[in-house]
Amino acid sequence: MKTLAERLAASQFSELEPYQSARRIGGSGQVYLNANELPFGAYSMPPNETWQRYPDFLPADLSKRYASYAGVDPAKVLAVRGADEGIDLLIRSFCEPQKDSIRIQTPTYSMYEFIASAHQIKTNRIPLTENYELALDKNLKPVEHLKLVFICNPNNPTGNLLSTQGILTIADAYKDTALVIVDEAYSEFCPQGSLADNLTSYPNLVILRTLSKAFGLAAVRLGFVMADQSVLSILNTLIAPYPIPDPCARIGLEALSTEGLAYMKEQRVKIIDLRNHYMTEIDAISAVESIYPSVANFFLVKFRDSQWAFEQLQAQGIILRDQNNIQSLENHLRISVGSESEMSQLLKLLQQWG
Numbered sequence: 001m002k003t004l005a006e007r008l009a010a011s012q013f014s015e016l017e018p019y020q021s022a023r024r025i026g027g028s029g030q031v032y033l034n035a036n037e038l039p040f041g042a043y044s045m046p047p048n049e050t051w052q053r054y055p056d057f058l059p060a061d062l063s064k065r066y067a068s069y070a071g072v073d074p075a076k077v078l079a080v081r082g083a084d085e086g087i088d089l090l091i092r093s094f095c096e097p098q099k100d101s102i103r104i105q106t107p108t109y110s111m112y113e114f115i116a117s118a119h120q121i122k123t124n125r126i127p128l129t130e131n132y133e134l135a136l137d138k139n140l141k142p143v144e145h146l147k148l149v150f151i152c153n154p155n156n157p158t159g160n161l162l163s164t165q166g167i168l169t170i171a172d173a174y175k176d177t178a179l180v181i182v183d184e185a186y187s188e189f190c191p192q193g194s195l196a197d198n199l200t201s202y203p204n205l206v207i208l209r210t211l212s213k214a215f216g217l218a219a220v221r222l223g224f225v226m227a228d229q230s231v232l233s234i235l236n237t238l239i240a241p242y243p244i245p246d247p248c249a250r251i252g253l254e255a256l257s258t259e260g261l262a263y264m265k266e267q268r269v270k271i272i273d274l275r276n277h278y279m280t281e282i283d284a285i286s287a288v289e290s291i292y293p294s295v296a297n298f299f300l301v302k303f304r305d306s307q308w309a310f311e312q313l314q315a316q317g318i319i320l321r322d323q324n325n326i327q328s329l330e331n332h333l334r335i336s337v338g339s340e341s342e343m344s345q346l347l348k349l350l351q352q353w354g
């Protein structure tokens with residue numbers, strides 16, 4: 001019998017054989033003449049590196065170390081070039097252009113809809129409630145050809161955590177018809193909200209993670225898709241031949257070492273303290289209408305006149321994320337938690353203008 005993932009896979013790929021790269025075919029020996037690589041070292045290559053060779057097809061040690069950090073079976077972890085590649089792979093693997101649809105909870109991370117549109121896949125938008133909670137009733141209503149339900153948790157840009165029970169109710173409702181993808185890009189800032197423990201009981205649950213945020217490795221482009229093996233094996237059909245560059249895999253391994261994890265946890269405490277302190281201070285400013293609770297390393301602020309505030313700050317070299325273009329977020333700006341000195345500069349300017 002076909003698995004759910006096999007049934008959901010986009011039919012245009014049903015006959016597609018994964019590209020058989022030299023590393024994917026594998027084979028071990030001492031003389032490798034199978035990948036048209038240069039046998040000499042590259043210019044400025046450090047000792048102990050082998051840049052002239054293609055990397056592993058999928059760096060198993062990296063997935064294993066991430067699995068152990070996340071408390072998940074290593075067979076359920078796939079390393080990708082940032083969570084964004086995970087989103088792209090999921091949409092391309094499961095959705096058919098001009099036929100299938102994805103669902104998102106608005107306002108949310110704009111990449112889901114962007115990638116869907118780029119592939120001519122429709123997006124069904126369900127607004128979060130007034131308190132930015134999941135609209136459960138609306139989420140339980142099926143739409144035609146719905147393949148993927150995206151839930152960003154904690155949600156970007158609102159900064160709040162959604163109800164675990166709500167997400168599991170949705171996963172259960174779609175257990176035979178769609179995948180429920182929980183984007184946990186900010187999970188480190190509130191680990192208690194993660195759904196990683198539910199992967200085994202909910203085979204249609206997919207979790208996205210990244211090293212770009214709490215681990216401070218945005219430039220290195222490392223993310224993870226955590227899901228049932230049947231889902232990962234579909235993604236492995238379309239995945240790039242050598243997705244993860246060797247130096248990046250090594251940087252990721254370091255970040256996930258015992259010392260690396262301890263370092264991340266120290267930075268996390270600092271960011272959370274800064275966030276709490278500066279949210280209180282900014283809330284007291286009269287140009288600010290309201291500020292939303294946050295469990296992440298950013299917070300959403302409603303200004304009386306956000307365009308004015310945005311431009312004044314920009315003129316002083318401080319760049320916030322304007323959310324005005326989003327329907328329900330008129331006069332809202334999103335503020336990432338920066339260093340003490342960056343945050344105090346921001347606060348001083350805001351106080352100066354009242």
Ligand SMILES: *Cc1c(COP(=O)(O)O)cnc(C)c1O
Nearest residue numbers: 082083084109156185210212223
């Ligand atoms: C930043 C962000 C991402 C992208 O992560 P990368 O690993 O850098 O691609 C994905 N999802 C959300 C919600 C984000 O905020």
